[in-house]
């Protein structure tokens with residue numbers, strides 16, 4: 587049997603996005619590599635106070651969200667998208 591190490595995959599504790607560009611004015615998706623394809627939304631939180639914010643990559647769907655109850659969390663998408671196995 588071959589021994590396998592943990593496959594490189596999404597880590598919910600790792601940030602999805604990082605600043606990018608010489609002046610840090612762009613946002614880089616660390617999952618799929620898209621730059622400035624991030625949509626930010628802010629909505630009043632269902633917690634009744636504060637607001638929920640989210641940043642979502644329009645290319646791969648990875649997201650970072652923040653809300654008053656759970657705080658920050660990342661929801662990395664699977665990238666590249668898994669291909670359907672097509673074995674003969």
Ligand SMILES: [Zn+2]
Nearest residue numbers: 615618643646
């Ligand atoms: Zn992405």
